[in-house]
Amino acid sequence: MEEESTSEEEDDDVEEEVEEEEDEAEEENDADQDDRTASNAQAGPSGQREKITISLGKKGLVCHVCGKKGHCAGFVGSVYHDCPFKPCYLCKQSGHTTMTCPFRIAPEHGCRQASGICSDGMLAFVRQRELSGRRQDMHIEQNDWLVDSAVLKLHSRRCTCLEFHPTKDNIVVSGDKKGQVAVWDFEKCASASSDGLCKVFDVETGFDTVVLNMNPDGWIPGVTNERTWVMLYGLDVCTERQLIIAGDNKGKVYFADARTNKEIAQHQLHKKGNKVNTVHVNPMNCNLMMTGSNDWTARIFDIRAMSSSVGGSSSNGNSGSKSDGEPMEVACMDHPKVVNAAYFSPRSGTKIMTTCIDNRLRIWDYILSASDAPDREIVHSHDFNRYLTPFRAEWDPKDAAERTVIIGRYISEDFGGAALHPVDIMDASTGRLLTQLVDANLSTICPVNKPHPRLDVIISGSSRSLYAWRPVSKDGEEDSERAKVAAEKKNKAAPSSNHYVSYDADDAATEKKKRKAASAAAVQEDEGVPAGKGKGKKSAATVFSEDDTPPSKAKGGRKKKDDDQPEGKKRKK
DNA sequence: ACGTAATGGGCCC
DNA sequence: TGGGCCCCCTTACG
Numbered sequence A: 001m002e003e004e005s006t007s008e009e010e011d012d013d014v015e016e017e018v019e020e021e022e023d024e025a026e027e028e029n030d031a032d033q034d035d036r037t038a039s040n041a042q043a044g045p046s047g048q049r050e051k052i053t054i055s056l057g058k059k060g061l062v063c064h065v066c067g068k069k070g071h072c073a074g075f076v077g078s079v080y081h082d083c084p085f086k087p088c089y090l091c092k093q094s095g096h097t098t099m100t101c102p103f104r105i106a107p108e109h110g111c112r113q114a115s116g117i118c119s120d121g122m123l124a125f126v127r128q129r130e131l132s133g134r135r136q137d138m139h140i141e142q143n144d145w146l147v148d149s150a151v152l153k154l155h156s157r158r159c160t161c162l163e164f165h166p167t168k169d170n171i172v173v174s175g176d177k178k179g180q181v182a183v184w185d186f187e188k189c190a191s192a193s194s195d196g197l198c199k200v201f202d203v204e205t206g207f208d209t210v211v212l213n214m215n216p217d218g219w220i221p222g223v224t225n226e227r228t229w230v231m232l233y234g235l236d237v238c239t240e241r242q243l244i245i246a247g248d249n250k251g252k253v254y255f256a257d258a259r260t261n262k263e264i265a266q267h268q269l270h271k272k273g274n275k276v277n278t279v280h281v282n283p284m285n286c287n288l289m290m291t292g293s294n295d296w297t298a299r300i301f302d303i304r305a306m307s308s309s310v311g312g313s314s315s316n317g318n319s320g321s322k323s324d325g326e327p328m329e330v331a332c333m334d335h336p337k338v339v340n341a342a343y344f345s346p347r348s349g350t351k352i353m354t355t356c357i358d359n360r361l362r363i364w365d366y367i368l369s370a371s372d373a374p375d376r377e378i379v380h381s382h383d384f385n386r387y388l389t390p391f392r393a394e395w396d397p398k399d400a401a402e403r404t405v406i407i408g409r410y411i412s413e414d415f416g417g418a419a420l421h422p423v424d425i426m427d428a429s430t431g432r433l434l435t436q437l438v439d440a441n442l443s444t445i446c447p448v449n450k451p452h453p454r455l456d457v458i459i460s461g462s463s464r465s466l467y468a469w470r471p472v473s474k475d476g477e478e479d480s481e482r483a484k485v486a487a488e489k490k491n492k493a494a495p496s497s498n499h500y501v502s503y504d505a506d507d508a509a510t511e512k513k514k515r516k517a518a519s520a521a522a523v524q525e526d527e528g529v530p531a532g533k534g535k536g537k538k539s540a541a542t543v544f545s546e547d548d549t550p551p552s553k554a555k556g557g558r559k560k561k562d563d564d565q566p567e568g569k570k571r572k573k
Numbered sequence B: 001a002c003g004t005a006a007t008g009g010g011c012c013c
Numbered sequence C: 001t002g003g004g005c006c007c008c009c010t011t012a013c014g
Helices: A002-027 A031-043 A047-051 A122-135 A477-492 A508-520
Strands: A074-076 A079-081 A145-152 A159-164 A171-176 A181-185 A190-194 A199-201 A208-210 A232-238 A243-248 A252-257 A262-268 A276-281 A288-293 A297-302 A328-334 A339-344 A352-356 A360-364 A376-379 A404-408 A413-415 A418-420 A423-427 A433-437 A448-451 A458-462 A465-471 A501-504
Touching (some): A159 A465, A243 A276, A252 A276, A288 A352, A297 A339, A404 A448, A404 A458
Parallel strands (some): A232 A276
Antiparallel strands (some): A159 A171, A171 A181, A181 A190, A232 A243, A276 A288, A297 A328, A360 A376
C-alpha cells in the first residue's frame, strides 16, 4: 500500500530527475550500482520503463535495506528492485540481484544433479537424452489455472495447513495459527469452523476430542512463559497403526493411540528447543516416519521398536519415557538451514522432498540414499520466515510418476503491471517450472498449497483466506469467459470478474460476535497460546452442517462478485 | 493516506 | 544457555 503509492509518485519524479542528475551521478562512487539497477529496469517487460532509473532519481533517499545513500530498494510500480549491496535474495550468492540471478532464468531453476547421477556412463547418457528431449516442451504455461472461488478472512489468524476430506471431494479443512480449524466447501463457497486445541475433529458433526494436551494446567500467569509453553507443529495420522503422531516446539515427538485418543509415548527426536515442523508416515511402510525440524535436519525413523508398546501404559508429563523403546533413527539429512517440511512421495513412498529456508528444494529419489547428498537441489524462492507461514512444498498425489510438486513463491513477479506471487507447479525430477498459478484476485503470498488428491483443484491458503484454483477449460463455453479474464489479467492485472466466486467470512454480522469474543478472550489473543480454552469463541465464519444453507452472505449458493478484489495490495502501474 | 504492530530465525556476546 | 538485536519484496488494521 504504502510502497505502491510512494513508488507511483516517484515514478514521475524519477523521470524528471533522471535527466537533471545524470551527469552528477556518473561521479558518484556507487555509479556502478546505479548502472546495474538501471539495466535491470531495462530488462523489465515494459520498454518504457527503461527510463525509470530509480537509483538516480532517489539519490537523496536512503536505502532502507543497507542504509546507504544514492539508491533505494523497493517497488517501482510492480517491479521490486533489490538493494544492490545485498546478496541475491534468491540464490543467496553475491555479485548480482534477484533480477539477474542465473538461477532465476535457468530453465531448471538451478537444479543441480548429484555427482553420482552426472557421472559418465549409460545412466548419464540416458539422463542427458531425457533432459534434452524434455527441453523442447519447455514453455511455461501460465494462466491456465485461475482462482475459482474463495473464502476471505475465514480465519482470524493466518492459515497454516490444509487437508482434503478423505472421501468428500468438495471439502477442505484448514487450520490456523491460533489452533482453529475451519471446514470449507469450495463448491458451495461456504464454511464452518471450530476452535481447536490438539484434537480430533469430526468434520460431519463438528465435535472434537482432545488427543494431546501438552499444557494440561493451561496458561498460569506468572508461572507459564513462552519457554515452558508447548506448541504442536507437525502432525500425521497412521491409519494402519491407528497412531497419531505430533511434533512440538521442543524437538519432541508425541505418539497417541487413535482409538483411545490417549498419548502412549513421547520422544526427544530432535535437538532440544527446536520445532518439529512436519511429521510424515511413509505411505507404503508405516514403520517409517520422517520429521523435518528447525534443528536443520530431516530424519527418518523406524518406529517398530516403540510401536509394540501401543496400548501399553501411557507416559505422562515430562518423564520423556523411553522405556518402551525409542524410534530408531535410520537417516539424518542435514541441511544448511531450517527444514520447513520433509515428505515422502505420496504413492511409492520412495522419494523424499524437503523444503529448506535456504531457498532450495531437495529431492532424494530413493529412501536408501537418504544418508547421502540429495539427488537434486532446486533453487526456488520460499525463504521468508517472518510474518508468513513457512512455505512447504507438496507432492501432487495425482501424479503417478511422483514428479509434480507444488509450492508457493515468495518473490513477486511483474504480471502485466501487477506484482503477484505465483504458486509454482514444478517437476521434482528436473527442477523445471511446469506452471505458475497467478490470478489478479490473489495478490498475497500463498505459503500453503494443497493439490486435490483426485480432482484438478488446488487449494491455497494465503493470509487468513483460502482460495480454490481450477484449470481454465480449454474448450466449451466457459472458456471464452475465463480466457477473457485471463487475458484481461495478463494485460492489466485488473481484478477479474465473473468466474470468481468469493465469500467474505468476515461479514458484518459475524464481525460483531467476533469482536465481543475477542475482547472476552483478549488474554489469549497471543498467538503462542492455543485457543482451546476459549471454547465459546466464535469464529469468523458461521457454522453450518452440510445440508444447511450457507452463511448469510453466501446465501443462494454461489455469489458472484464483479467488482471486488480481496485482501492485499493492488499494485498497479 | 498514512503509521505500525505482530512475528520467527539467526547470530553474537 | 539466554537476551538482545537485526532483518528481505508482509499483512491487516487503526
